[in-house]
Every structure is written in C-alpha cells, then in structure tokens.
Amino acid sequence: MKKIVTLCVVAALAIAGYAQTYTVETVPNTKLVNNSYVSDPARILHDTTVARINQLLTNLEKSATAQVAVVMLPSIGSDEHVDFAQRLFRHWGIGQASNDNGLLILFILDQRTIRFHTGYGVEGILTDATCKRIQQRHMVPHFKNGDYNTGMLRGIEATVTILQQPEAIEEITAQNDAVAGIGGLYFFLGGIYGIILIIVVISRLIKSSSRSTDRFRLSWKRWFLYYALVPGLYVIITTVLEPPFFVFIAGFYILMVTLFIERYFRAMRVSESILKELGQQDAYNFLNRQKSYWISALVVAFIPMIFIYLNWRKKKNYYRNRPLICKKCQSTMRKLSEAEEDEFMHTGQIAEEKAGTVDHDVWQCAACGSTESLRYPNATTKFTHCPKCNFLTYYFGARRTIQSATYTAAGYGEEERTCLHCGHHHIDKYIIPMLVASSSGSSSSSSSSGGSWGGGSSGGGGASSSW
Numbered sequence: 001m002k003k004i005v006t007l008c009v010v011a012a013l014a015i016a017g018y019a020q021t022y023t024v025e026t027v028p029n030t031k032l033v034n035n036s037y038v039s040d041p042a043r044i045l046h047d048t049t050v051a052r053i054n055q056l057l058t059n060l061e062k063s064a065t066a067q068v069a070v071v072m073l074p075s076i077g078s079d080e081h082v083d084f085a086q087r088l089f090r091h092w093g094i095g096q097a098s099n100d101n102g103l104l105i106l107f108i109l110d111q112r113t114i115r116f117h118t119g120y121g122v123e124g125i126l127t128d129a130t131c132k133r134i135q136q137r138h139m140v141p142h143f144k145n146g147d148y149n150t151g152m153l154r155g156i157e158a159t160v161t162i163l164q165q166p167e168a169i170e171e172i173t174a175q176n177d178a179v180a181g182i183g184g185l186y187f188f189l190g191g192i193y194g195i196i197l198i199i200v201v202i203s204r205l206i207k208s209s210s211r212s213t214d215r216f217r218l219s220w221k222r223w224f225l226y227y228a229l230v231p232g233l234y235v236i237i238t239t240v241l242e243p244p245f246f247v248f249i250a251g252f253y254i255l256m257v258t259l260f261i262e263r264y265f266r267a268m269r270v271s272e273s274i275l276k277e278l279g280q281q282d283a284y285n286f287l288n289r290q291k292s293y294w295i296s297a298l299v300v301a302f303i304p305m306i307f308i309y310l311n312w313r314k315k316k317n318y319y320r321n322r323p324l325i326c327k328k329c330q331s332t333m334r335k336l337s338e339a340e341e342d343e344f345m346h347t348g349q350i351a352e353e354k355a356g357t358v359d360h361d362v363w364q365c366a367a368c369g370s371t372e373s374l375r376y377p378n379a380t381t382k383f384t385h386c387p388k389c390n391f392l393t394y395y396f397g398a399r400r401t402i403q404s405a406t407y408t409a410a411g412y413g414e415e416e417r418t419c420l421h422c423g424h425h426h427i428d429k430y431i432i433p434m435l436v437a438s439s440s441g442s443s444s445s446s447s448s449s450g451g452s453w454g455g456g457s458s459g460g461g462g463a464s465s466s467w
C-alpha cells in the first residue's frame with residue numbers, strides 16, 4: 001500500500017511539471033551561488049531541513065575539511081544513477097584537491113534511489129558497507145513513508161558523526177600531510193616552471209603594431225631555448241636527482257638572474273637602434289614601458305638586479321634629457337623648466353600634466369627661438385582620450401543606481417564620464433544583474449556569499465539503496 005501511495009505521489013508531481021529531467025550540466029551548483037551544500041531545485045525538502053543540513057555540513061568542513069554535496073533531483077531521465085553521480089562529482093570537483101575528501105549524496109525521486117558517492121580520500125572511512133548501512137538504517141525507512149526530510153536529515157547526521165570522529169579526522173589529515181611531504185617538492189618545481197612558461201606564452205601571443213616591440217621580441221627558436229627548454233631541463237634534472245632544497249633555490253635564482261640580464265642587454269641594444277632611427281622620445285618611451293617589469297625583477301632578485309635597475313633608469317633619463325638639435329638652424333636646444341614651458345603649451349597639454357596622464361617636455365632653441373614639444377604618456381593611467389578634444393583627460397566620474405535589481409528583474413544604473421579639459425560630459429547606462437534567491441529560508445544556513453568546491457575527484461566508490 002505504501003509503495004502505491006509513493007508511486008501516486010510521484011505521478012502527481014510529474015503531471016504538475018515538478019519532475020523536471022536534469023542533466024549533469026543543468027544541476028544548479030548552489031555552492032558557487034550562495035555557498036549552500038544543498039542543491040534542491042525542485043524544493044523537495046523544507047527550508048528548515050535545508051538550513052539544518054547546511055549547518056551540519058559547514059561545521060563538518062571546518063572541523064574535518066571534508067566536503068559533502070547533497071543533490072535532490074526529481075528525475076535524471078533514463079541515465080544510470082551511478083554513472084550520473086560519477087560525472088556530477090567530477091564536474092563539480094567535490095572535496096579538497098589535496099586529499100579528495102568529498103562525498104556526493106544524490107537523491108533521485110522518480111527512480112526512488114539514494115546514492116552515496118565517495119571521493120578517494122574518504123573511501124577508507126565511508127566504506128561501501130558503511131554507506132549502505134546508513135541508508136538502510138536511517139534513510140530508507142523514512143523514504144518508504146514519503147518522509148524525505150527526516151530520512152535525509154537522519155542519514156546526513158549519521159554520516160557527519162562518522163566523519164567527525166577523531167580517527168577519521170586523523171586519517172584525512174594524514175593523507176593531506178603525505179601529499180605535501182612526498183609530492184610537495186615536485187609540485188613546487190612543476191608549478192614554478194609552469195607559471196614562467198604561461199607568462200611568457202601570454203606575452204608572446206599579445207600582438208602589437210609597435211615597431212619597437214616587434215624588434216624587441218625574441219625569435220621563436222631563441223624563446224624556446226631560453227624560456228622553455230632550459231627551465232624544463234632544470235626541473236627534470238632536479239626532480240630526478242633530488243638535490244638539497246637550498247641547492248635547487250640557488251640554481252633557480254641563478255637561472256632567473258641570467259634571464260633578467262639577457263633581457264636587459266637586449267633592451268639596451270634595441271633602445272640604441274630606436275634612438276638612431278626614431279629619436280630620443282621613442283627610445284625613452286620604449287624603456288619606460290618596461291618599468292613594472294624591472295621593478296618586479298628588483299623585488300624578486302634584489303642582488304644583482306639593483307645594479308641593473310639603476311643602470312636602466314640612468315639610461316632612460318639620459319634619453320629624455322639628451323639635448324635636442326634645432327630642426328631649423330641646427331643649434332643646440334635648451335629644455336625649459338616646468339614654470340617656463342606652460343607659455344608654449346596648449347591648454348589641453350597643461351590639463352594632461354595636471355591629471356598626470358602625460359608629461360610634456362618643451363625644448364627651445366637659443367639661437368632662433370623655435371620650440372619643440374615631446375610627449376611622454378603615463379602607461380598606467382586610467383584616463384582615456386576625450387571623444388571631443390582628443391586629449392588624455394577623459395575620466396570616469398560618479399556611478400549611481402537608478403533601479404535596483406530584484407529577485408524577478410534586473411536593475412540598471414548610470415555612470416558619468418567627464419573631460420577635465422573641455423568639460424565634455426557623457427552618461428552611460430549599465431545593467432545590474434538580477435538577484436539570486438537563497439535555497440535556505442533560515443538565518444542559520446550557510447553564508448549568502450558564494451563559495452566553491454575544492455577540486456576533488458572520485459574513483460566511483462560508495463553505495464546505493466532503493467525503496
């Protein structure tokens with residue numbers, strides 16, 4: 001009789017459109033939205049039950065680092081539930097990546113099935129037999145009576161009790177320490193090599209129409225030799241030989257400094273050719289665009305990069321202060337002071353200097369009195385060119401909300417942009433995304449801000465029960 005009642009309930013829900021079929025990709029990952037461990041898009045559970053489960057699983061992750069995802073679905077169509085659980089587990093990455101201590105509890109209403117899918121790190125604690133026992137003792141009897149709230153809550157409480165036992169926490173922590181102790185050095189070596197390679201590849205892929213940038217680039221053969229082959233061989237050799245850690249650090253330090261020095265001499269060589277072909281203004285701007293790079297190099301390797309940095313800055317200032325030759329009479333020109341140069345500058349240029357977007361140097365010929373202005377832009381400025389006067393004095397001003405977003409509709413606001421020189425004013429409209437309702441109606445649920453799973457994986461262990 002109870003089975004008939006359950007089947008009738010399922011059929012009625014399906015007729016009402018409740019039993020929507022979900023795929024791995026369409027299951028809402030509420031951990032990313034509001035940090036909830038429970039994904040219940042069809043609202044099979046009561047809000048109070050969801051809140052209590054979230055509280056239990058939040059405390060579990062804080063005390064034992066284990067992550068448990070609870071997914072309540074009306075239907076997964078014709079998919080086999082074990083395969084569905086495995087794909088969903090990997091798609092979300094439940095559990096910490098360092099020890100794979102995740103657990104997926106999957107409830108499928110139309111198949112009348114509950115599935116515990118364990119990560120590698122908890123298989124020794126939540127064995128297949130243990131998972132089956134929890135389901136049969138604490139969950140299935142309530143499910144047969146149609147009481148899904150009590151069944152889920154009792155089963156999760158029993159699971160949390162096991163995972164919070166001292167020996168369970170010790171086993172999870174021991175797995176984490178083993179990963180850090182055995183593979184920590186290898187992860188570190190590979191990570192350093194990977195980061196360097198990614199940065200260089202990205203810089204190579206960024207295309208630029210600047211002639212100075214093109215001539216500064218290494219050929220692909222030299223790039224591969226300096227930034228891929230040599231670091232890669234170093235990582236392989238140190239991984240195989242396993243030298244003392246200080247030896248690895250010293251070797252890696254020497255490798256970085258060597259690459260820094262190679263880049264410095266290459267920059268000096270290119271800047272000299274730019275000086276001869278394009279002039280001192282372009283030579284200065286070429287070196288100045290590398291400012292953040294050399295500051296970073298100075299932080300990473302203070303010695304000997306402090307000497308490289310000082311020489312780079314000296315060379316850059318030499319290009320800027322090198323006396324110009326008058327184009328009219330070929331006499332030597334004099335660089336005017338900040339107070340003197342305003343007389344020969346456009347009001348827009350003066351506005352650019354006040355905004356800190358461009359620094360202008362004005363040179364005057366002592367013989368014929370002609371002037372020449374050189375422009376040195378600030379590469380890190382947030383100002384843009386004004387669409388009206390074209391000076392680099394256009395900035396983002398106030399931003400205000402006109403219509404706030406709700407749980408049923410997006411909002412919008414306005415942001416102002418104003419030119420410091422000509423006063424040109426423009427207002428742009430921007431969209432405010434619609435609010436996302438929390439799956440829990442209690443203040444005791446998990447935080448409303450988004451979270452994430454830890455990147456764990458599963459080998460397919462666990463157990464299932466039906467009713």
